[in-house]
Amino acid sequence: MIKAYKKDNFLQRIRNWFEERYQLNEVIERNVKRKLVPRGLSWFVCMGGLSLVAFMIQAGTGIFLAFYYVPSASEAFNSVQYIRHAIPYGWLIQKVHAVTPHFMVSLIFAHMLRILFKGIYKKPRELHWVSGASLLILTLIICYTGTYLPANSLSYWGVSSVGGEAAMLTMVANPIVGTYQDVRLVGTAEGMRGMVSSHGFVFIYTLHTIGIPLMMCILMGFHFLMVRKTGISEPL
Amino acid sequence: MADYSKGRSPEELESFYPNEILRHILLIFLLISAVILGVIFIPESFQKSTDEFAALQTRPPWYLLPFSQLLNLLENKATYISILTIIAITFISIPFLDRKSERSLWDKPIFLSIIVISLSMIMLLGLIRLFQ
Numbered sequence: 001m002i003k004a005y006k007k008d009n010f011l012q013r014i015r016n017w018f019e020e021r022y023q024l025n026e027v028i029e030r031n032v033k034r035k036l037v038p039r040g041l042s043w044f045v046c047m048g049g050l051s052l053v054a055f056m057i058q059a060g061t062g063i064f065l066a067f068y069y070v071p072s073a074s075e076a077f078n079s080v081q082y083i084r085h086a087i088p089y090g091w092l093i094q095k096v097h098a099v100t101p102h103f104m105v106s107l108i109f110a111h112m113l114r115i116l117f118k119g120i121y122k123k124p125r126e127l128h129w130v131s132g133a134s135l136l137i138l139t140l141i142i143c144y145t146g147t148y149l150p151a152n153s154l155s156y157w158g159v160s161s162v163g164g165e166a167a168m169l170t171m172v173a174n175p176i177v178g179t180y181q182d183v184r185l186v187g188t189a190e191g192m193r194g195m196v197s198s199h200g201f202v203f204i205y206t207l208h209t210i211g212i213p214l215m216m217c218i219l220m221g222f223h224f225l226m227v228r229k230t231g232i233s234e235p236l
Numbered sequence: 237m238a239d240y241s242k243g244r245s246p247e248e249l250e251s252f253y254p255n256e257i258l259r260h261i262l263l264i265f266l267l268i269s270a271v272i273l274g275v276i277f278i279p280e281s282f283q284k285s286t287d288e289f290a291a292l293q294t295r296p297p298w299y300l301l302p303f304s305q306l307l308n309l310l311e312n313k314a315t316y317i318s319i320l321t322i323i324a325i326t327f328i329s330i331p332f333l334d335r336k337s338e339r340s341l342w343d344k345p346i347f348l349s350i351i352v353i354s355l356s357m358i359m360l361l362g363l364i365r366l367f368q
Contacts, residue, residue, distance in 0.1 A: 035252035036241050046263050053264050057271065092275065099274035103267065105299040116330070116351065119339030126331035133328045144300055231238025 038232075045232060047111040048132075052220065054104035061097035062209065069149070071205035080150045098150075101143045108136050124230055131223040138216050145208040148201075298366075302358045305365035 019025055068087060070079040083090040112132065115121055121129035241249060250256070296304045303320070310316045326333070334347055341348050 031237070032253045032257070033251075036249040037252050037256050038240055038244065039248055039250045041256070043259065043263070046260055049260060050263055050267050053267055057268075095275045095280065096271060098280055099278050100271055102274060102278065102297070102299075103270060107267075109299075117341045119334075119341060121331040121334075122339050129331045130328055133330070137324050137327075140299065140303075143297065144303075147296065147300070228237055231240060 041232070044110070044114055047107050047114070048227075051104060051107040051111060054100050054107060055216070055220075057100050058097060058104065059213065061093045061100070062213075064093050065097055066209060069205075071149070071202050073201050076149060076201065101139075101146065105139060105143060108139055112136055125226075128223060128226050128230070131219045131226070135216060135219050135223065138212055138219070142208060142212040142216070145204045145212070148204050149208060296365075298362065301362035301365040305361040305368075308365070 065083060068079055068083045068090070070076060080094065083094050085091070115129065115132070306319070307316050310319070334344070336344055336347070338344055341351065
């Protein structure tokens with residue numbers, strides 16, 4: 001009894017400490033507890049939010065994978081095998097990271113189609129669409145770059161999982177850096193066909209883990225800020 | 237922050253907490269369940285490539301199939317990148333291209349036709365690549 005009282009007292013003191021500095025109660029009251037929304041909203045309205053949840057799953061599992069993954073043409077496959085077989089629950093985290101893009105892309109497609117067919121992009125929500133469409137494109141690019149990283153059949157075994165599409169990235173990188181090689185040209189022997197250079201690997205890895213997620217976070221920030229400002233659309 | 241109570245009677249409103257939050261939590265759990273089902277049932281090959289696997293692995297994920305087929309058709313990388321860029325810019329600019337006052341797509345037959353044809357072409361490209 002005394003222990004419980006002390007625990008409550010301790011939690012209350014922590015709560016008070018934060019309240020004194022940040023006045024969180026008022027923020028929660030205004031934005032959550034006293035907030036009213038139109039009655040009978042469609043469940044499909046939640047698809048944008050669910051895409052964010054999928055993104056967060058990807059970010060969480062991706063951070064875990066980044067601790068063990070080696071972005072090198074010769075080591076990538078082994079590092080993924082290590083994650084799958086040697087790390088406790090590594091197989092689960094890796095598989096979740098590999099499977100969630102299917103749901104993420106489906107949710108964003110469904111969200112965009114709903115907005116397109118209902119004309120929700122009309123004034124004053126033009127920039128909602130611009131940021132959302134850019135996020136869809138970035139999602140496709142991040143999924144595309146992610147297909148390369150396990151190196152399951154691409155670098156080692158000479159079979160490309162996305163075919164010559166890697167050429168798109170490497171071609172863009174070529175004039176900038178000059179050392180990246182076209183994925184279709186590296187190695188002429190049968191077993192080497194489709195091999196990606198180590199530079200290309202690091203380039204794709206950096207895009208996948210830093211470049212694109214950073215851009216996505218900025219765009220998502222704008223997107224949610226604008227949605228918060230204008231509110232959800234009026235029913236047709 | 238948008239104020240939904242303006243111009244609405246109390247009967248037309250409901251509280252965000254707990255009603256809307258509960259709905260979101262329920263859908264998040266459904267998504268997590270779907271991901272776990274995907275983990276169990278969506279196959280992923282990490283085998284050393286044999287001929288059979290090679291045939292299987294050359295196919296990209298479903299959402300990249302149309303792009304893969306487009307590259308097969310075009311061959312030229314510069315044309316491919318240019319077309320993808322034009323498509324992306326057009327897609328992003330939809331609110332500025334559609335200047336009609338009607339909101340619903342069903343009220344704009346020409347725009348609806350363009351969208352339906354574009355979506356059908358994307359699906360067709362994907363299906364061709366899928367059954368190749």
